Amino acid sequence: MSDDSRPNGNGHEHVPSRQRRRFPGISSRAYEHPADRSALVALRKLSGFDTVFKALSGLLPERSLRLLFLSDSVRVSDAQFAHLNDMLRDACYILDLEKVPPMYVTQNPQPNAMCIGMDEPIIVVTTGLVELLDEEEMRAVVGHEVGHALSGHSVYRTILLFLTSLALRVAWIPLGNLAIMAIVTALREWFRKSELSADRAGLLVGQDLRASMRGLMKIAGGDHLHEMNVDAFLEQAEEYEAGGDLRDSVLKILNVLPRSHPFTTVRAAELKKWAESREYQRLMDGHYPRRAEDKDASVSDSFRESAAHYANNVKSSKDPLMKLVSDLAGSAGGIGDRVRRGFDGFTSGPQNGNSKDAPKGTPKDAPGPEGDGDEN
DSSP states (O other), rough: OSSSSSEEEEEEEEEEEEOOOOOOOOOGGOOOOHHHHHHHHHHHTTTTHHHHHHGGGSSHHHHHHHHHHHHHHHESSSSSSHHHHHHHHHHHHHHSSSSSEEEEOOOOOOOEEEOOSSHHHHEEEEHHHHHHOOOHHHHHHHHHHHHHHHHHHHHHHHHHHHHHHHHHHHHTTTTTTHHHHHHHHHHHHHHHHHHHHHHHHHHHHHHHHHHHHHHHHHHHHHHHHOOHHHHHHHHHHHHHHSSOOOOHHHHHHHHHOOOSSSSHHHHHHHHHHHHTTTHHHHHHOOOOOGGGGGGGHHHHHHHHHHHHHHHHHHHOOOHHHHHHHHHHHHHHHHHHHHHHHHHHHHHHHOOGGOOSSSSTTTOOTSSGGGGGGGGG
């Protein structure tokens, strides 16, 4: 919780159980994954973007969803799920989100949470999740969803839900379904990165990496912490990345394409890596971009950061396909030099009329097999 007491909406004093750092005026760019950040910065720069999507909201089932949760779920408040209400207000206070979004608990044994909505985000958590997680683990989840709200992810999540539904309705139209599914696939790839961003927001709110890890392990393996181990769980992520051959690399891609979330072990490994980074430490020390500066954020700089991140991931990845891509990229320059030298030899032709030094059609200065060894 935050590091000072404050009154809640009903005038009651809320006393934190332990001190947590607060981030006044924090921009969502502070915790967003580079690929997520570059997309959002570009969208925010589009003139009339908000107007277009508000007009589009009339076609989306947002109003229906709000009525559905209001009528068939439990709205979190001081009178209902008060402990979740405290977590929600604390998360908004820590991330300096002025308007606390409505939050609902819906009956569903599947552990899940989401943040949706065009005009105003709403947060929904299932009873399965509430029953599965302890207080600190749940605090990270609430912070995760508040991070979605602060970043504006709820807008694109709502569009994704709408387009997925639309794709099913127009499946009979030739090429219509393919066009929509191409957009859905791109949105899903972006949204998987936005989940990594929200995991970081959850860590900023809970400020307890172990609790975040426990929550992810429980989502993967249920309420059996005494049977699980964080280090072993993270080893699974490393084995998943590095294991197998090119066939497994293709299967990984096919497995993840229909998903809106990254695999749980991957999320845990990514979050731990970020928590150990200099970027996270600077943020915790109070050095982070402010919301007031968002309008000045450079689209080109954001795309360069995103490209650099992907390039570095490919270069350092242990996945067989990524290693092949990295090796090909790294050797491209060497191959180009060899091809260029070969053509230079052909164009220059034999010197001084001496054609006995090399077989016919072979350039004299082309590298032989012995000289090639260190180029591979």
